[in-house]
Amino acid sequence: MSTDAPKPATSPFRPHFYVLDLLSHLVAGGISSRRFLELCLCTVSITFPLYTYSGSGLYRKFFFPAMDTATVGMANSSSSSSSSCFKNTVPYPNPTTRLRRPSFTFFRPVKSDLNSSSPVIRISGNPRSTFSCTAVTITPSLTSDHHLSAIAKLQSLASEFKSISEPIDRVKRLLNYANLLPVFEDSMKITANRVMGCTAQVWLDVRMDADGKMRFLADSDSEITKGFCSCLISVLDGATPEEVLGLKTEDLGDLNVAGLHGGKVDSRVNTWHNVLISMQKRTKVLVAEREGKSVGEPFPSMVITAEGIGAKGSFAEAQARYLFPDDAKVQELANLLKEKQIGVVAHFYMDPEVQGVLTSAQKLWPHIHISDSLVMADSAVSMAKAGCKFVTVLGVDFMSENVRAILDQAGFPEVGVYRMSDEQIGCSLADAASSPAYMDYLSGASTSSPSLHVIYINTSLETKAHAHELVPTITCTSSNVVQTILQAFAEVPNLNVWYGPDSYMGANIVELFQQMTLMTDEEIAKIHPDHSRNSIKALLPRLHYFQDGTCVVHHLFGHEVVEKINDMYCDAFLTAHFEVPGEMFSLAMEAKRRGMGVVGSTKNILDFIKNRVQEALDRNVDDHLQFVLGTESGMVTSIVAAVRQLLCCPESSSRESKVSVEIVFPVSSDSVTTTSPSSSTSLSLGELNVSVIPGVTSGEGCSLHGGCASCPYMKMNSLTSLLKVCNNLPLGKDGLIRYEAGRFNARTPKGKLIADVGCEPILHMRHYQATKRLPEKLIGQILNNGRSL
Secondary structure (H helix, E strand, O other): OOOOOOOOEOOOOOOHHHHHHHHHHHHHOOOOHHHHHHHHHHOOOOOOOOEEEEOOEEEEOOOEEOOOOOOOOHHHHOOOOOOOOOOOOOOOOOOOOOOOOEOOOOOOOOOOOOOOOOOOEEEOOEEEEEEOOOEEOOOOOOOOOOOOOHHHHHHHHHHHHHOOOOHHHHHHHHHHHHHHOOOOOHHHOOHHHEOOOOOOOEEEEEEEOOOOOEEEEEEEOOHHHHHHHHHHHHHHOOOOHHHHHHOOHHHHOOOOOOOOOOHHHHHHHHHHHHHHHHHHHHHHHHHHHHOOOOOOOOOOEEEEOOOOEEEEOHHHHHHHOOOOOOHHHHHHHHHHHHHHOEEEEEEOOOOHHHHHHHHHHOOOOOOEEEEOHHHHHHHHHHHHHOOOOEEEEEOOHHHHHHHHHHHHHOOOOOOEEEOOOOOOOOOHHHHHHOOHHHHHHHHHHOOOOOEEEEEEOOOOHHHHHHHHHHOOEEEEOOOOHHHHHHHHHHHOOOOEEEEEOOHHHHHHHHHHHHHHOOOOHHHHHHHOOOOOHHHHHHHHHHEEEOOOOOOOOHHHOOHHHHHHHHHHOOOOEEEEEOOOOHHHHHHHHHHHHOOOEEEEOHHHHHHHHHHHHHHHHHHOOOEEEEEEEEOOOOHHHHHHHHHHHHHOOHHHHOOOOOEEEEEEOOOOHHHEEEOOOOOOOEEEEOOEEEEEOOOOOOOOOOOOOOOOOOOOOHHHOOHHHHHHHHHHOOOOHHHHHHHEOOOOOOEOOOOOEHHHHHHHHHHHHHHHHHHOOOOHHHHHHHHOOOOOO
16 A cells, blocks of 8 residues: 555545445355354454545545554555455555545454464455455445456446335435445636536536546535445446446436435436546547547527526527617618508527517517417417407417418407418428328328328418318327327227328338337327327337328437537537427437436427526526527527526525536538638638538528528518518508408319318317317217218
């Protein structure tokens, strides 16, 4: 042992626990309890130096050095392989240590005539661990044997806790682990060292030693969480980077340490997972630095605080410019809307310039609503009831069609509905659903009975009408599609469900149900009370989805973007729309399982971010939350407005803590183009100089084809168009004929009005949302193979 190792410091630790632990090891190895007591009497004192830390990393050593006149000294014990205490331990570093080593004396000194020739005892399962009366080396399960792989240590740790039957005893063992954590200096408790996603505060320090092994330090303001961290460190400290990166969160499944029930279980599991993910992310960075590689160019992002907004990257800077619009523009629009009684319904994905103005104008005119597509029509009805004579729709054409049809259904045919362009404002999903291939898909569905067509709301009224005459149809959104399908299977025996047109969402639904087959019946019941593992397995062969429809925006969240998120943002909160490709969906679902992600609609994403920010404020500690925005970049305006409202409310302002929120925009390489080296917005990708390109209406920093999650169709909704429409109403509306959302006077093949038949699937959905049951009319249509239509 190095002579310049620091002197042990005492710690309030319970020594009897480890004597009992040693006894269990000895008995497992064939040693009687009587022989164990004899061994204890051989030992004059027992000292436990636990952790030391140097510039090269964290070291642990457990040993029982014999003292006084009992036996031969330490020097003699080192000459015998059978009696060496230190053969399996890592030597202490010579540099000045930064942390104390707690030690404990367990027994009073006892005289003994035994010498170094005392017999050696080997513990079963670890033939290299030896015991003698002169020097006893202990490696209890809470220590790290650096000769074992990380997986072997993890298995040993899992076995240790599995062997403890009583939940309270598992908690006690975990608290004992917490006592083993070395001191984490206050100077290291900074925001950069925080682990996101944990209910308690957790700090993590990661380093690589001179031998290329990973060294970890951690601390928490929760004793239970400290125990978790101590367990993980016992497994991974001193491991190779490959071992650290090779460990999966599912490998921690057997560590049901707390033995608690209810919501606490999820938060405990999240701690294991989120600390591990942070360890892996920081390990990747250190490996890249050692190999002289770049960790990669970060995605653009926007940082929101109570004091203001900061932008990182030209794309984020372009977005941020419109968050605080010119007051004169805001006042001009608000005056027009108020004077002419015009309501505005707008989608989250619209152009950031007009969205910024509308967000500010909401304070001056209440009939402005920004939402997802489902709520837009409902908001239009509310505006009509409040006296609005016109409603302008900022979205794509199927949204204005729905608004027109729902207003007519609600008894407001006199309220005019206007689009923002005299050209078609399309949608790749709506186009896919109106294709001959989709009609062929439904024709095949019509031959199977009973069948239900679940159609995504992002389709035209005409498509809904034609589909409903082929197969009984109900509309869905990204937030209710899973519940709609499960309810349909629960109510109609042997049902076939045909989903479309979004292929990615269809594949994600199937993947979700496949994951549910691995859940318990109790877990499934929380999702839908009428289902179990058997029912989910039974429905999967009868669930079909269209294979050839995608959203041009969400299509970009494929392999390239996912790989970069994995490398650089794996410890961040991850949000993803249900329309993203499978790679992004799987990544977001994994994050969701550990409380770090959400998959769903735009509203689900916004609510998730708001909830996490509120939780951080309630903790009243300095914090930085990072969210990867896995949907259209236009969402950021509503996100910023909601987050700023939380950060700047009087209650938050009175707190001393500072919370910052970072929104990250994933940008694929498709969103940039070759440009001149002199461009002020250029950046470097390898040897190629590229620049972020303005979008359709310019300014938002996105390519024309939406490669950076910016919809080119939504960008046709400009502030100029909105002002033009408003200025020409009502007297100049003859000049706005091409802007008006017309009614469908055409008829279906069965001779019914498209508007009437196309609205019925929407009304079926509204009935389900209100009652959580399918309407009887729809069930009748299903059982009669659509003959009642």
